Amino acid sequence: MGHDAVIEVEGLTIGWGPVVLMRDLAFDVPRGEVFAILGGSGCGKSTLLRHLIGLEVPMAGRLAVLGRDPAACQGGRPPFGVLFQSGALLGSMTLGENVELPLRAWTALGPTARAAVVRAKLALVGLEGFENHLPAEISGGMKKRAGIARAMALDPSVLFLDEPSAGLDPISAVELDDLILTLSDSLGMTTVLVTHELPSIFKIATSCIMLDKGARGIIARGDPRALRDGSDDPRVRRFFNRQAAAAPVVGGGAG
Amino acid sequence: MSDAAGTQLPDEGGAVIALEGYLAFEGAGALWEDLHARLGLGGEAAPRAATIDLSRVEGADGGVLALLIQLRDLAKRRGAAVDLVAPNDRVRALLDLYAERMGRPALHPPPCKQGILEQVGSFALRVHEELVAVLEFVGRAARASAAGLARPRSVPWPDVARLLERVGADGLPIVVLISFLIGLIIAFQSAVQLKQFGAEMLVANAVGLSITRELGPLMTAIIVAGRSGASYAAELGTMRVSEEVDALRTLGLDPYRHLVVPRLVALVIAMPLLAVLSDLLGVLGGFVVGVGQLGISPVAYIERTRQAIGLWDVGQGLIKSVVFGAAVGMIACERGLSTKGGAEGVGRSTTAAVVTSLFALVVLDAMFTIIFHLYGR
Numbered sequence: 001m002g003h004d005a006v007i008e009v010e011g012l013t014i015g016w017g018p019v020v021l022m023r024d025l026a027f028d029v030p031r032g033e034v035f036a037i038l039g040g041s042g043c044g045k046s047t048l049l050r051h052l053i054g055l056e057v058p059m060a061g062r063l064a065v066l067g068r069d070p071a072a073c074q075g076g077r078p079p080f081g082v083l084f085q086s087g088a089l090l091g092s093m094t095l096g097e098n099v100e101l102p103l104r105a106w107t108a109l110g111p112t113a114r115a116a117v118v119r120a121k122l123a124l125v126g127l128e129g130f131e132n133h134l135p136a137e138i139s140g141g142m143k144k145r146a147g148i149a150r151a152m153a154l155d156p157s158v159l160f161l162d163e164p165s166a167g168l169d170p171i172s173a174v175e176l177d178d179l180i181l182t183l184s185d186s187l188g189m190t191t192v193l194v195t196h197e198l199p200s201i202f203k204i205a206t207s208c209i210m211l212d213k214g215a216r217g218i219i220a221r222g223d224p225r226a227l228r229d230g231s232d233d234p235r236v237r238r239f240f241n242r243q244a245a246a247a248p249v250v251g252g253g254a255g
Numbered sequence: 256m257s258d259a260a261g262t263q264l265p266d267e268g269g270a271v272i273a274l275e276g277y278l279a280f281e282g283a284g285a286l287w288e289d290l291h292a293r294l295g296l297g298g299e300a301a302p303r304a305a306t307i308d309l310s311r312v313e314g315a316d317g318g319v320l321a322l323l324i325q326l327r328d329l330a331k332r333r334g335a336a337v338d339l340v341a342p343n344d345r346v347r348a349l350l351d352l353y354a355e356r357m358g359r360p361a362l363h364p365p366p367c368k369q370g371i372l373e374q375v376g377s378f379a380l381r382v383h384e385e386l387v388a389v390l391e392f393v394g395r396a397a398r399a400s401a402a403g404l405a406r407p408r409s410v411p412w413p414d415v416a417r418l419l420e421r422v423g424a425d426g427l428p429i430v431v432l433i434s435f436l437i438g439l440i441i442a443f444q445s446a447v448q449l450k451q452f453g454a455e456m457l458v459a460n461a462v463g464l465s466i467t468r469e470l471g472p473l474m475t476a477i478i479v480a481g482r483s484g485a486s487y488a489a490e491l492g493t494m495r496v497s498e499e500v501d502a503l504r505t506l507g508l509d510p511y512r513h514l515v516v517p518r519l520v521a522l523v524i525a526m527p528l529l530a531v532l533s534d535l536l537g538v539l540g541g542f543v544v545g546v547g548q549l550g551i552s553p554v555a556y557i558e559r560t561r562q563a564i565g566l567w568d569v570g571q572g573l574i575k576s577v578v579f580g581a582a583v584g585m586i587a588c589e590r591g592l593s594t595k596g597g598a599e600g601v602g603r604s605t606t607a608a609v610v611t612s613l614f615a616l617v618v619l620d621a622m623f624t625i626i627f628h629l630y631g632r
Binding site: 050053054055073074075076077078080081082084085086088089090091101102105106147150 | 493494497498499501502503504505506507508509
């Protein structure tokens with residue numbers, strides 16, 4: 001176990017009902033990393049993430065986020081922020097009210113102070129002036145950015161992102177990558193993201209694990225660029241090569 | 256491109272079957288039947304070995320090649336070698352594409368047919384699971400409600416106000432209309448019978464008692480179950496499938512306290528208010544018939560109604576309507592939060608919420624009637 005690991009996973013077995021998806025997972029996420037969980041569709045990446053954020057209870061094994069069992073954190077002040085795939089903003093509330101929700105529940109700030117924090121958090125993700133918009137009135141990329149603003153409302157030291165660039169156009173995806181990079185660099189946050197979008201992995205991830213459905217476990221770990229260039233495992237090479245063609249296109253979109 | 260004539264089969268002695276032209280998907284059915292017969296795959300006997308010559312096939316739709324591969328595999332499984340030979344490059348590429356993928360076994364076994372005993376068993380298990388889930392829901396909702404009572408500031412009151420408007424104020428017109436018409440109908444129907452005994456005056460009793468004790472609260476609850484129960488289940492179901500409920504949990508907020516409690520509170524407050532209104536409008540419906548149709552004087556009708564209805568009659572209705580409100584709210588929220596799947600799941604939850612609510616309302620009403628009969632007046 002690393003001395004400064006923010007997330008520690010040991011002997012973790014996860015699944016749905018009687019179906020085991022992944023067996024005996026073990027990894028650490030050191031502080032300050034942008035850590036990617038990679039793998040093909042349906043291999044259990046998002047399920048692993050749901051375990052890391054405490055929404056599911058593991059079949060076996062131990063996991064700790066900031067030294068605590070995430071499932072036991074339910075109902076208390078959350079030690080981490082989560083961006084869901086769709087943004088998961090509450091549709092009946094404005095963006096401002098969405099970001100205000102955790103502030104109202106977990107801080108002693110008065111209404112004026114809360115409004116100031118909300119404006120600052122929305123400005124951080126490039127949504128200044130949008131506090132009175134409803135989620136239905138903004139685009140998919142903006143919803144995700146607002147989701148990040150809400151996830152960061154309480155200044156968590158760990159941010160979890162479920163497929164942040166899924167369903168976005170290449171420009172929005174690159175903008176979101178830039179935002180994640182900026183936030184993790186300037187705030188020193190540890191970021192864990194689930195994705196199969198290699199362009200964004202090569203751009204922002206400092207380390208990764210790759211899950212495989214057949215192996216029911218981790219088949220590779222390390223710096224994604226090093227894995228792409230030097231892995232001997234044909235499954236890893238196939239995963240990276242299959243998407244290699246997409247990388248320059250999106251990279252080019254960034255200008 | 257489609258050339259149905261290309262699927263004709265020149266007979267080359269049974270061992271070699273030559274196909275030619277473009278094998279279009281439109282002719283696939285005839286080709287399948289024909290090859291099936293030629294290879295002897297239809298009967299019990301072992302199929303015949305054959306070579307299917309594709310050298311004169313110019314091109315083919317993917318579906319036709321999938322069928323050829325299927326025929327080859329079928330024959331192979333029954334001990335006969337069928338070869339697909341000499342395709343041109345384009346056809347070979349397609350054949351390889353399909354052959355590689357079709358060889359993979361299904362990841363899940365096909366759902367097997369259950370016997371009656373198994374069906375009964377799995378139904379019982381499902382009912383058991385549902386009951387446990389419902390009990391868990393009731394427990395959590397009760398705990399969240401108790402926490403809300405202990406710390407009223409933790410209840411999101413702005414949400415309650417918004418929901419009250421939707422459940423109560425927006426539901427007024429339909430409750431008013433239906434209650435008035437029900438009063439009218441009861442007055443008409445009872446007048447026909449009571450007239451035979453010269454007791455038209457008792458219409459006021461019939462309308463007043465049946466509306467305040469039974470129909471006012473029950474009809475209101477049925478309307479609310481259809482309007483608000485359905486909308487609660489659909490709203491919470493959509494929140495559930497779009498991960499909004501999960502998002503609340505990761506923010507450390509209890510979905511029961513933030514979603515269920517405000518809805519329960521809104522219904523428990525709105526339902527008796529609507530029921531009182533329903534009582535008034537029902538009696539008004541009877542009044543219109545009594546005064547307009549039966550010639551009873553307005554003062555006499557009102558006086559008769561006042562004598563017939565006691566405080567306890569209205570009280571019974573109000574007690575019922577509070578419980579009805581809680582029941583509709585619990586059922587709708589439970590169905591909504593247990594939604595699985597996508598749009599279809601939301602539809603199923605909404606239907607289940609309304610149907611279960613209506614069933615529960617009638618059962619509860621029957622129970623109340625018995626209890627009030629035994630222990631009340």
